[in-house]
Amino acid sequence: MTLLAVRNLSVTYPTRTGLIEAVRGISFDLGRERLGIVGESGSGKSQTGRAVMGLTPKPGIVRADAMTFSGVDLLNAGPADWRTLRGSRMAMILQDPKFSLNPVMTIGRQITETLRQHEKVTKKEARQRALAMLEAVQIRDPERLFGLYPHEVSGGMGQRAMIAMMLVCGPELLIADEPTSALDVTVQLEVLGILDRLVRDTGMGLIFISHDLRLVSSFCDRVIVMYAGRIVEELATADLSHARHPYTRGLLDCTPKIGEDRHPLPVLERRKEWAA
Numbered sequence: 001m002t003l004l005a006v007r008n009l010s011v012t013y014p015t016r017t018g019l020i021e022a023v024r025g026i027s028f029d030l031g032r033e034r035l036g037i038v039g040e041s042g043s044g045k046s047q048t049g050r051a052v053m054g055l056t057p058k059p060g061i062v063r064a065d066a067m068t069f070s071g072v073d074l075l076n077a078g079p080a081d082w083r084t085l086r087g088s089r090m091a092m093i094l095q096d097p098k099f100s101l102n103p104v105m106t107i108g109r110q111i112t113e114t115l116r117q118h119e120k121v122t123k124k125e126a127r128q129r130a131l132a133m134l135e136a137v138q139i140r141d142p143e144r145l146f147g148l149y150p151h152e153v154s155g156g157m158g159q160r161a162m163i164a165m166m167l168v169c170g171p172e173l174l175i176a177d178e179p180t181s182a183l184d185v186t187v188q189l190e191v192l193g194i195l196d197r198l199v200r201d202t203g204m205g206l207i208f209i210s211h212d213l214r215l216v217s218s219f220c221d222r223v224i225v226m227y228a229g230r231i232v233e234e235l236a237t238a239d240l241s242h243a244r245h246p247y248t249r250g251l252l253d254c255t256p257k258i259g260e261d262r263h264p265l266p267v268l269e270r271r272k273e274w275a276a
């Protein structure tokens with residue numbers, strides 16, 4: 001079943017020096033699956049996620065032939081529609097968690113308030129669900145974290161607290177924008193494990209944004225490769241070795257393999273015509 005359908009989406013920014021085309025006419029569908037979006041810095045991954053969430057910053061302009069989420073027309077959603085959608089039915093983990101947690105509110109309160117904004121629950125129920133969610137993201141002492149402010153926890157814990165906040169309402173769609181890039185490898189794997197379990201247990205659809213093709217291919221069912229605001233390749237992770245686009249092939253060739261001694265390291269090729 002299709003959860004999200006995007007047709008010919010473009011995101012542009014008018015600037016003093018001309019129009020920046022961040023996303024240039026992309027189309028894709030998402031079911032209850034894990035879809036990876038990879039591509040180099042500036043290729044339009046975050047802008048795609050933000051557009052889907054109605055979070056394109058000013059003065060960005062979003063255009064599309066269609067963009068629907070479980071039958072809801074996102075292109076014509078008003079502020080009230082977004083308030084009920086965002087945080088409850090669809091959620092996004094932003095690239096930098098520092099901007100997502102409120103620095104002057106305890107972590108526990110942020111999670112319970114998110115929940116109480118969207119569901120009729122008592123304070124006590126909200127607290128219990130928040131604690132259960134913190135436990136689900138492998139916080140060892142949820143009671144303690146509950147009363148802490150964001151600056152009092154480590155980056156990895158803050159990231160997990162944010163994931164807990166995004167997931168407490170049980171969204172049908174989660175967009176995770178480089179959710180683990182700021183974390184060390186062991187914490188990274190833990191967080192991926194948490195997301196993986198949630199997708200399996202709840203049937204949530206996941207868009208996993210990363211510049212790391214190897215990570216994406218180990219974790220997702222399907223991959224979209226973006227280059228200069230366009231989708232240059234879309235394929236099942238299992239078929240990645242049959243990727244045709246030279247950019248994807250280049251990314252694959254640049255992936256280091258343990259036990260292999262390559263000199264010189266290949267240089268990733270970029271050509272103007274791929275963006276055309």
Ligand SMILES: Nc1ncnc2c1ncn2[C@@H]1O[C@H](COP(=O)(O)OP(=O)(O)OP(=O)(O)O)[C@@H](O)[C@H]1O
Binds near residue numbers: 021023211
């Ligand atoms: N507020 C803005 N105003 C103007 N241009 C912007 C704005 N935000 C993003 N862009 C441009 O949109 C393009 C795509 O940016 P985007 O953040 O989607 O890249 P990305 O693929 O997520 O990169 P990264 O891997 O570095 O996160 C870039 O060229 C960027 O400069």
Ligand SMILES: [Mg+2]
Binds near residue numbers: 045046047095177
């Ligand atoms: Mg980004």
